[in-house]
Amino acid sequence: MNYARTNGLSFRLKHWTAKPSWQMFSHNNGAMLGATTLVITILMAIIGPWIAPFDPAQQFSNRSFQPPLWNQGGNFAHFLGTDDLGRDLFSRLLHGARLSLMLSGFIVLVAAGIGVLLGAIAAFLPPFVRNILMRFMDLLLSLPSLLLAIAVVAVIGPGLNNAVYAVILVLIPQFVKLTQSSISQELSKDYAMAARLDGARPIRLLFKHIGPNIVPAIIIQLTFSFSTALLDIAALGFLGLGAQPPIAEWGTMLAESRAYIQYAPWTMALPGLAIFLTILSINLVGDGLRDALDPQINQ
Amino acid sequence: MIGALLRLLLTSIVSVFGLTLLTFFISRQASSPLHFYRSDNVFTQYFEYLGFLFKGDWGKSSLNGSDVLTELLKHFPATFELLIFALFIAIFFGLLLGILAAKHRGGWLDNGLMGATLVGYSMPIFWWGLLLVLFFSLYLGITPVAGRIDYQYYIKPVTRFMLVDTLISNHHYGFAAFFNALNHLILPAITLSWVPMTIMARMTRSSLVNILKFEYIRTARSKGLSQTRIIWVHALRNAMQSLLTISSLQISILITGLIITEYIFAWPGVGNWLLNAVSRQDYPSIQAGILALSSIVIIFNLLLDLVANYLDPKKRRPI
Numbered sequence A: 001m002n003y004a005r006t007n008g009l010s011f012r013l014k015h016w017t018a019k020p021s022w023q024m025f026s027h028n029n030g031a032m033l034g035a036t037t038l039v040i041t042i043l044m045a046i047i048g049p050w051i052a053p054f055d056p057a058q059q060f061s062n063r064s065f066q067p068p069l070w071n072q073g074g075n076f077a078h079f080l081g082t083d084d085l086g087r088d089l090f091s092r093l094l095h096g097a098r099l100s101l102m103l104s105g106f107i108v109l110v111a112a113g114i115g116v117l118l119g120a121i122a123a124f125l126p127p128f129v130r131n132i133l134m135r136f137m138d139l140l141l142s143l144p145s146l147l148l149a150i151a152v153v154a155v156i157g158p159g160l161n162n163a164v165y166a167v168i169l170v171l172i173p174q175f176v177k178l179t180q181s182s183i184s185q186e187l188s189k190d191y192a193m194a195a196r197l198d199g200a201r202p203i204r205l206l207f208k209h210i211g212p213n214i215v216p217a218i219i220i221q222l223t224f225s226f227s228t229a230l231l232d233i234a235a236l237g238f239l240g241l242g243a244q245p246p247i248a249e250w251g252t253m254l255a256e257s258r259a260y261i262q263y264a265p266w267t268m269a270l271p272g273l274a275i276f277l278t279i280l281s282i283n284l285v286g287d288g289l290r291d292a293l294d295p296q297i298n299q
Numbered sequence B: 001m002i003g004a005l006l007r008l009l010l011t012s013i014v015s016v017f018g019l020t021l022l023t024f025f026i027s028r029q030a031s032s033p034l035h036f037y038r039s040d041n042v043f044t045q046y047f048e049y050l051g052f053l054f055k056g057d058w059g060k061s062s063l064n065g066s067d068v069l070t071e072l073l074k075h076f077p078a079t080f081e082l083l084i085f086a087l088f089i090a091i092f093f094g095l096l097l098g099i100l101a102a103k104h105r106g107g108w109l110d111n112g113l114m115g116a117t118l119v120g121y122s123m124p125i126f127w128w129g130l131l132l133v134l135f136f137s138l139y140l141g142i143t144p145v146a147g148r149i150d151y152q153y154y155i156k157p158v159t160r161f162m163l164v165d166t167l168i169s170n171h172h173y174g175f176a177a178f179f180n181a182l183n184h185l186i187l188p189a190i191t192l193s194w195v196p197m198t199i200m201a202r203m204t205r206s207s208l209v210n211i212l213k214f215e216y217i218r219t220a221r222s223k224g225l226s227q228t229r230i231i232w233v234h235a236l237r238n239a240m241q242s243l244l245t246i247s248s249l250q251i252s253i254l255i256t257g258l259i260i261t262e263y264i265f266a267w268p269g270v271g272n273w274l275l276n277a278v279s280r281q282d283y284p285s286i287q288a289g290i291l292a293l294s295s296i297v298i299i300f301n302l303l304l305d306l307v308a309n310y311l312d313p314k315k316r317r318p319i
Helices: A002-007 A011-016 A018-026 A029-051 A089-123 A127-142 A145-156 A160-187 A190-197 A202-238 A250-260 A265-293 B002-027 B042-055 B068-103 B108-121 B125-139 B162-168 B174-211 B215-222 B227-264 B270-279 B283-311
Strands: none
Touching: A018 A029, A018 A265, A029 A089, A029 A265, A089 A127, A089 A160, A089 A202, A089 A250, A089 A265, A127 A160, A127 B002, A127 B283, A145 A160, A145 A202, A145 B002, A145 B227, A145 B270, A145 B283, A160 A202, A190 A202, A202 A250, A202 A265, A202 B125, A202 B227, A250 A265, A250 B125, A265 B108, A265 B125, B002 B042, B002 B283, B068 B108, B068 B162, B068 B174, B068 B227, B068 B270, B068 B283, B108 B174, B125 B174, B125 B227, B162 B174, B174 B227, B215 B227, B227 B270, B227 B283, B270 B283
């Protein structure tokens, strides 16, 4: 990296210094709004078990379908209302936030780890093998993620754990493709050639020279994959293929509410709103990061 | 030109073969084998499987023993009808909104539209569908909640496209049935087209804004052409390139949405049939459903590539 910097060969390096990026990010109103919402959601998810008024699975059989506070008949004990079995919606939403964010984070980290590793290996493979691997990744990428996840769940069976494995598998190709193509792109640049001529081996080349230049692209991909993971887990839950009742998961809660949407619309509105706001804030943050970290993509 | 076409065709064929590998694997999960293979070797069995697929023998459903391909073809028209209708809405309104925003770029209309599309893009469609049902079907009562047509109409399935079948049926209620079918179609189509439409609008706007800076647009303007003609004829043709590139992502989103939409509205299409098969572990039907839906994606991508090839003069030169 020193080599590159002293020769001024890599102009992208200057974007990867913390200050200008943060300035760009913090001047982006949408991104800041998204980041704030996301941080609040994450905090709520972390302290959830302590602030939840009830156990998410606790049923109050005499209090089913209590409307939220702002509706007629709402009360403070269950200020977001209760569902068909008299379970407190606020507690369930908090538990759902914890579950969704934790699972999505786990999924994205595992998928990115495997994907980046595979992509880095692929970039140094002989062209023939690499092309076959990349064609296969292209095929997987062109298929709808949910369809692939359904195919995986069909083979290994429904359930939350299996849904997580399915979504991990579905997200891997994006990272393989991104890593491979950005490494190949960087390898063709002058600074990489200079490092190679200097005698740098692939591992050193990868970590010291090329690595810092592809990290921004991977961070951006991480954010968007995070929202895909969250959405796919919720969708699988909604379709009855992911988390099974009585687990308080947003998609599953939405599925359970379907029978009562006319009678108790809040049981449908609130979990959906939670999914929507979280996805929106992640996407806003992702857009902001893309503008801040990689101005070239946007132009 | 021909070389490029052949390569596109070859890529799609290879993709379909890659898919059959996946579905072969799924079909092997069935408790009783899908076909009677003559060999014990998995590798040669795969080629036998391919042969069966080509002959139209896609196996028998493990639920009721009906032929899977027949069932698939029975459900396909409903899916296709919904897909085409949603695609039309997405392209038409996406283009319209994008052009509108690009025309007034920087103005309040542009900002409002782009804010709305950002919000719309993040909308989980399984929630959006339920909200639409709550408002239009249950609150206003103007659209039906689910299904393709009301039970009071008996329409003989000829083409299995409900809009066509109602029109060619010689019942006295043919027209009423047509509008009933259309009414059933509208809410699922809006649900399904929502996310692709917002992406379409954003893409149209951003590529138009870039293109409108070009010199040839200034030339066209100085010739005295109207703004409408400049945008619709001169700029849009150029913008088509990037719109077509993004469309392959769109079709993938559309198929994901299709499965969810069919589930919400109990639409008797391939997506719903596939979900039913998954929940009952009917592997022969699962492999058929996945093969069919992924093939739609591959065929659409091939068509898109062909159109892009045709539109791009640089790619049109002979080999």
